[in-house]
Amino acid sequence: MSFRKSILTPLASLIVAIIVVFTAGTLWSIWLINGQKGDGLVINISGAQRMLSQKMTKEVTGIVNELYASQPGASERIQAYQLALRKSRNRYHKALTLLVNGGEFTNSDKSIALVPATKNPKILPVLLEVRSIWKPFNESIDFFLRRDIDPETPGFQNMLQRIVDNNLDLLAKMHKVTGLYQAAAEAKM
Secondary structure (H helix, E strand, O other): OHHHHHHHHHHHHHHHHHHHHHHHHHHHHHHHHHHHHHHHHHHHHHHHHHHHHHHHHHHHHHHHHHHHHOOOOHHHHHHHHHHHHHHHHHHHHHHHHHHHHOEEEEOOOOOEEEEOOOOOOOOHHHHHHHHHHHHHHHHHHHHHOOOOOOOOOOOHHHHHHHHHHHHHHHHHHHHHHHHHHHHHHHHOO
């Protein structure tokens, strides 16, 4: 009986140790995968910001071209550009706010994901620079969303120039942010 007991005790200890190691490994893997989901989300959101800055500039350019062309149907095309511009602007603003402050993000499948506030000391200052560029850019967007927009409107050329001048800055800074998010995610691996 003592021989059987002497074999069972180490064997039981070994089985318990294997279960503990397996459970710890599984929990660590789940934690790592969940963290990667959040990393992927912020990388995707920041990457989309790059596209949106270009899209908004294209939509403003469409409005301006229609104003100068004065072709039949221009009013309807201007309204379509303005609608698209409003949607793009709202999406950009909401995403930038989420990246800085965190909050709920609605995925394309209508599921809700939580975006953590950015606390990384390398990323946050660049996001705040983006926000400072965004403010005058957004004010210029508002100008082109007016119903009575006209090339003769005071400030028209200045607002257009502000969009042109800030467009590449927004793109470059968001490109940098996306790269910083990606580097931070890779460093976790």
